[in-house]
Amino acid sequence: MDPAVTQAAVPERANVLHRIAGLAIAAPRRVLAVTALLMVLAGVFALPVTKSLSAGGFQDPAAESARAAQLLSDKFGQSDIQLIFMVTAPDGVVGAGARAAGTEIADYLDDEPHVTGVISAWTAPEPAAGNLISVDGKSGLVVAGIAGGEKQAPARAQAMTDAVADFVQLRHPDVTVQAGGSATVFAQITSQTGRDVLLMEAIAIPISFVVLVWVFGGLLAAVLPVMVGGLAIVGSLAVLRLIASATDVSIFALNLSTALGLALAIDYTLLIVSRYRDEISAGAPREQALVQTMLTAGRTVVFSATTVALSLAAMVLFPMYFLKSFAYAGIATVALCAVAALVVTPAAIVLLGDRLDAWDVRRGIRRLRGRGEPPPTPVPQRFWYRWTISVMRRALPVGLAGSAVLIVAGLPFLGITWGFPDDRVLPQSASAHQVGDRMREGFADDSATAVTIVIPDAAGLAPQEIERYAARLSTVADVAAVSAPTGAFAEGTRIGAPVAAAAQADGSAFLTVTTEALLFSAASEAQLDRLHEVGTPGGRLVEFAGMAQVNRDSVAAITSRVPVVLAVIAVVTFALLFLLTGSLILPVKALVLNVLSLTAAFGALVWIFQEGHLGAFGTTPTGTLVATMPILLFCIAFGLSMDYEVFLIARIREYWLASGRTLADNHESVALGLAHTGRVITAAALVMSISFAALIASQVSFMRMFGVGLTLAILVDATLVRLVLVPAFMRGMGRWNWWAPQPLARLHRRLGGDAKVGVEVKVEVNVEKMKPGPLAKAQVTDPAKTFLLVNPTKAHPAPNDLRTRGPQWCGRGVTDREPD
Incomplete structure (x- = not known):
């Protein structure tokens, strides 16, 4: 430790990240050994996880169609x-x-x-x-x-x-x-998903590792995110098996655990390692650099993980366990990624020491080409600094053009048609897909289009009353026939014996409507409306089952809860970003731009998978999208886009609070923030997109759709939004970026942003013993004072001699006060 910098009393309440850094410095081998042991135990427990998971979960268990299906099973032995x-x-x-x-x-x-x-x-x-x-x-x-x-x-x-x-x-x-049939569809999906997960890992890990070697600058450093990702993936699978022992969990959650675990591990590890290298480059001793890294980049990881996890948690508000399962897998994966990154990465950094940069492939390539080590590039000459300055000089036209591109790309989403997954989600080589195609094309009656009408309380109803009801149903447009317990009817007339299942027993009855309307079409929806409008026998309650009703119930269950889910995500995101920045404007900006960034992905899904362009990426287009996919994509992509928002805004905030807080300082802070995080964000987005693009290799169509949507969303957010629209917006808003009304500013001060995350540390600086370095450049005039390490470029006087809150880049949320 630098003799000029010594640790003073650390408040007991707020020292988690500092203690983690201290533990990594004191016992890195023990930290890694315990972590490895936990990984092995979790892996053994998680090994049979696929046997505990299910391939369904797309229906609302409390919906009308589910109640009707249950009665058909209980009283008539009719399994759906x-x-x-x-x-x-x-x-x-x-x-x-x-x-x-x-x-x-x-x-x-x-x-x-x-x-x-x-x-x-x-x-x-x-x-x-x-x-x-x-x-x-x-x-x-x-x-x-x-x-x-x-x-x-x-x-x-x-x-x-x-x-x-x-x-x-x-x-x-x-x-x-x-x-x-549906039983075979579920069985083949389960089998296919297991193979897909292995294929995804075989694709994503080697390609990601090659990119990581280039980004991290060394083979050993590139292993770190793979280790963190492995811990998170294995741990999340163990959590899924544990949850599956208590409730239904979808097997598709495995895909999210694998892709998200590797992606976030790379994000968080890259952020920590990059910040550590920045601190070392600025002249800080290793231990001091690690502590400062944990207090800045570590805190950013905590905020980011919390935001992503809470966005994913909103999916538990939906009744389908397919969506709930992604919430379970996402929360577990994000939490384990954050913990592993915060614990394993600093321990590995300490243990590796100078070897962190060993086996640098880039250095070897330069030597082969006869080139020496390039000198450090001054910040004003860095690409991302010059790029940001260029964007901000043309903020209005660039911002309008970027927004227009996203809006136009999202227009196909206005023509979305909702559908329900069937055998066509499987590859054409699957027997369930082949049987389904043959039934749709080669049989006069496709049972999947039939509507079953259940009369739960048919006690006292005469057979003639049910027959008259069947006759009225048969007059509805596009109805081929209606089978009642005593006969079949077409166009209001009895035509003979039932042509499909129908019965009356044990005080209940059911009828089957054979239809000529194309499933999920406008005609099918209109027909279902008219069937519901037909007067029931004796005014009794009737409930509908069948694929058309299941799809309607599923769409209704999602759309009715979307406003609540969006409100929860918006409130949580706003609160966390306010706690991070102390600003009212920046959280609103983040919400608007994040929604805008998803429009392109949503439009692409409709254009490719519903309308069948680009060969539907090798899938069978059905003219519909599964209703669960857009909301699933929104919750995951929104959370991940906040990941990059936190990375960028946290660094910009540091420079803003270290400045004089003028209009020019706002522009400079944005440029400096992007200069230091632009490479991290683009590199992380590239590797994350590789993880999600590996989902495209899945043979299950809606997982391929999921991979395309997330890959597009991540790339658009990390490039057009984060690197173009954000600097353009912040240039336009100027000092108003950091504004909050006085009541909220006072609330922010009371909450003590940093302290809430557990980052509170006091550092004493003896100016006489300071070595040449970043702190020596600060304007320090009183050696008797205690100073706060805010960032590697400036020292700020502490508020008092006993309690020092740091690093203080959370701010007060007002634009007209100078830093303490």
């Missing part, structure tokens, strides 16, 4: 999770081979304890059997309901599929049998 076998033979379904195979499959399923009901083209009565035979007569269906819900039914269906494949191949080699 189906296993479908499509049996195809050269001589058609009437041939001996197809008939024998189909009958054997139906008999096998009928004997299985977890099958709630079986119907097939060879065992069902007419005319229902006709709907299970393809138009060309080559294929027939065996349809079984599987009990166990989204968590158990897929595994049971997969076991039955394996058994059927074995005996059909052995007994009927000329017959082709393919498995489909």
